[in-house]
Amino acid sequence: xxxxxxRAFRKTRGAxxxxxxxxxxxxxxxxLPAAARQRDENIVSKHVRLLxxxxxxxxxxxxxxxxxxxxxxxxxxxGGRLPGRVLVVIEWDxxxxxxxxxxxxxxxxxxxxxxxxxxxxxxxxRAARDLSRLALIGLSEGRASREENRFLLEGMSEMLAxxxxxxxxxxGAAWAICYYLDRMSPLALKQISGRPEFSGDTHDLRTAAxxxxxxxxCRDLYGRERLLKLFESxxxxxxxxxxxxxxxxxPNNLEAVWLKRLRAYRPADITIAGEDEAPVLExxxxxxxxxxxxxxxxxxxxxxxxxxDLLNGGIFVIDDTTGKVALGxxxxxxxxxxxxxxxxxxPAREAGRYRLRLIAVDEGGNVRNWESFYSVVR
Numbered sequence: 550x551x552x553x554x555x556r557a558f559r560k561t562r563g564a565x566x567x568x569x570x571x572x573x574x575x576x577x578x579x580x581l582p583a584a585a586r587q588r589d590e591n592i593v594s595k596h597v598r599l600l601x602x603x604x605x606x607x608x609x610x611x612x613x614x615x616x617x618x619x620x621x622x623x624x625x626x627x628g629g630r631l632p633g634r635v636l637v638v639i640e641w642d643x644x645x646x647x648x649x650x651x652x653x654x655x656x657x658x659x660x661x662x663x664x665x666x667x668x669x670x671x672x673x674x675r676a677a678r679d680l681s682r683l684a685l686i687g688l689s690e691g692r693a694s695r696e697e698n699r700f701l702l703e704g705m706s707e708m709l710a711x712x713x714x715x716x717x718x719x720x721g722a723a724w725a726i727c728y729y730l731d732r733m734s735p736l737a738l739k740q741i742s743g744r745p746e747f748s749g750d751t752h753d754l755r756t757a758a759x760x761x762x763x764x765x766x767c768r769d770l771y772g773r774e775r776l777l778k779l780f781e782s783x784x785x786x787x788x789x790x791x792x793x794x795x796x797x798x799x800p801n802n803l804e805a806v807w808l809k810r811l812r813a814y815r816p817a818d819i820t821i822a823g824e825d826e827a828p829v830l831e832x833x834x835x836x837x838x839x840x841x842x843x844x845x846x847x848x849x850x851x852x853x854x855x856x857x858d859l860l861n862g863g864i865f866v867i868d869d870t871t872g873k874v875a876l877g878x879x880x881x882x883x884x885x886x887x888x889x890x891x892x893x894x895x896p897a898r899e900a901g902r903y904r905l906r907l908i909a910v911d912e913g914g915n916v917r918n919w920e921s922f923y924s925v926v927r
Contacts, residue, residue: 588639596620596631601639609639612672619677622713627684628777635683637676646675646752648683650691655679662857663912677710678752688777690784698783699748700741704760705776706752718821719914720765723758725816726910729865730758732874736811738763738804742788754912755862766807771796816908819916826856828909833921834884840925843896848923849880850888850907858912866890869904892923900927 592599592609594617601609616637624631632653643658657675664671685693685702693702711717730736741747741759768776775795782791792800820827831851840846850864864877880889892905907919 594620596624596634598634598636599639600636602641605639605641608668608672612669612676615673616676619673619680619713623677623680623684623709626709626712627681627688630684630687631680632683632687635680639672645750646679647750648679648686650683650686650694653683655683666855666857674710674714677713678706681706681709685780688780688784692783693780696748697743697788700744700760701764701779701783701788702760703747703752703757704762704764705780707754707757707761708764716821716914720761721819722821722910722914722916723754723761723765724811724814725819725908725916726755726758726863727762727811728814728816729867729874729876729908730755731808731811732872733876736808738788738800753860753862754910754914755860762811763803763807766810767796767803770806771798816916816918818918819914821914826854826913827915828852828854828859828911828917830907830909830917830919833905833907834887835923838924840892840894840923842894842898842900842925842927844894846892846894846923848890848892848905848921849882849884850877850890851885852888852909854911856911856913859909860912861888863910863912864888865908865910866892867906867908868892869906870898871895894925898925900925 587602588600589603589606589609590598590600592601592606592613594613597613597616597620599609599613599616620631620635634653636652636654638654638656640656640658640660642660643656644660645656645658647656648654649656655676657672657679659668659672661671682694682702685705689698692698707723708717708720711720727736734740736759747756747759764776767779779791779795782794786794789800792798792803796803829852831853834849834851836847836849848866850866852859852864861877861879866875866877867873875890875892877888877890880887902922902924905921905923907921909915909917909919
């Protein structure tokens with residue numbers, strides 16, 4: 550019996566080996582993408598297909614119906630400019646989000662502290678914003694993604710995303726951001742058009758703020774449908790020509806109205822979410838403890854943020870004495886993570902105690918005003 554089995558195996562072994570080699574050859578010739586090997590691609594709605602890590606399937610299944618509703622909203626809001634099928638790729642180890650209009654792919658990076666605080670909410674907001682970007686790029690035949698027009702793309706995408714989620718009030722914080730950016734360096738259309746911080750690959754409220762406030766000003770004067778006319782015009786015209794065609798007003802007049810409204814704005818505390826989600830000031834440290842006239846002082850702002858969506862670029866520091874405004878950047882030490890600003894002290898400064906004002910604006914639209922005091926010695 551055993552001998553018979555062995556003889557049969559010897560006869561078939563060669564055929565089996567050939568078959569296995571053929572299979573391996575096919576795999577080498579047509580390798581599966583790493584994403585396809587490691588992720589579930591079977592979570593599908595009528596217009597959206599998800600590619601998500603297997604261990605996060607539960608999130609995809611919870612979100613797919615709302616992603617379909619998001620597709621329908623954006624499709625209606627942009628005059629039917631979304632592709633009929635969109636692949637949404639979830640990247641767990643990446644923070645970047647991108648759109649690929651040619652292949653109808655939206656990639657959402659989930660490697661963010663804010664995602665850890667509210668996975669589903671983070672995913673849906675990013676998807677709404679990036680589907681809006683995809684549609685607006687289509688509406689403008691790709692020209693909205695040009696560097697000089699991208700501040701409009703960022704602003705309009707964020708506005709549509711907030712429309713979808715019913716959280717338009719969160720956009721009010723964009724006025725606070727622009728108010729302080731304007732004090733740092735006066736804003737103007739030609740200045741923000743193509744400026745790296747408003748036309749790069751970072752997609753956050755600070756990046757979108759100039760576009761949000763400018764487009765809101767235009768919408769309030771001329772109506773929402775004119776905003777879509779602007780993106781349609783970009784397909785064939787320059788930015789200035791498109792503004793004139795869409796709003797029947799010169800770019801200079803549109804800019805003047807926008808800046809007048811912006812400079813009349815008076816920032817105050819805004820609470821959108823509950824107090825447990827808004828940023829809280831823990832302490833302010835100075836290095837060295839006292840500054841010297843003609844020298845500088847490093848300001849370290851330590852905060853606690855329940856929603857984890859306060860970016861370093863969301864804290865402005867204003868020296869009451871000089872009126873100068875500085876934007877914070879990330880710092881780290883043995884004390885942990887903080888926002889840092891270098892504060893220059895003019896040579897003529899008298900010894901004494903001076904006030905700083907700190908304005909924090911998080912991605913959720915909360916605005917907080919704090920104060921701190923520093924010392925100068927001679």
